[in-house]
Amino acid sequence: MSSPGPPPTNAGRAVLAVVATTDEVLARPELHEGVLAPWERRRLDRIRVPARRDDVLAARLLVRLCAARSTGLPLGESGPEQYCAECGRTGHGRPRLDGRPDLGVSLSHADGLVAAAVGPGPVGVDVEPATRRPGPPSVLRRFLSEADLREAAARQDPGPALLRLWVRGEALFKAGGGTRLGLLEWTDGARGAVAAVAAEAPVTTSTLSPPAREDGPPCSPPTARLRRRCP
Secondary structure (H helix, E strand, O other): OOOOOOOOOOOOOOOOEEEHHHHHHHOOOOOOHHHOHHHHHHHHHOOOOOOHHHHHHHHHHHHHHHHHHHHHHHHHHOOOEEEEEOOOEEOOOOOEEOOOOEEEEEEEEEEEEEEEEEEEEEEEEEEEOOOOOOOOOOOOOOOOOOHHHHHOOOOOHHHHHHHHHHHHHHHHHHOOOOOOOOEEEEEOOOOOOEEEEEOOOOOEEEEEEOOOOOOOOEEEOOOOOOOOOOO
């Protein structure tokens, strides 16, 4: 058996980020629970709230779809592993792709919305319903500075500004922080979502296309090529 070649270079490559509703993901025939790893199915079985279970399932399926598009591997071989550096155990912690240390992986879910991002270098993604309002200051201070809180509070309606700051902070946290990260945040009006991606590479956003036929493309063509913006 020949040894694998060197990992591909990240030059010129982009992070693929997809935002969808849980229903959009679960409506696709190729995205089903059977492609998940046994440990992922065991985790799903422990979730007692059906709507939350669907969200978690859809997020894990969507990140597989992004990973398959980024690597060319089948869906069944594109699942992320999770490893916790603090306790040394698998099954939780920051997701990663086995054998692809060059690719970052991130996923998010919230009340019928899911997001996933896969691409070179560290990657973090977050999505929230546009109608959601972040929690009290004690919670917001996890990610937001006092200056950000004061600036948002000075607005006539601070809720939307705080929400955008929140998803940015979550995305940066999931990507591990760092001065080289760019930050992209946008509103998906069709899905009522606010999303953000933190990455070192450029980011291409896409949406799921309707499952018109089994051999059709899993995602629509890229909807936007977003420039990196420092936080």
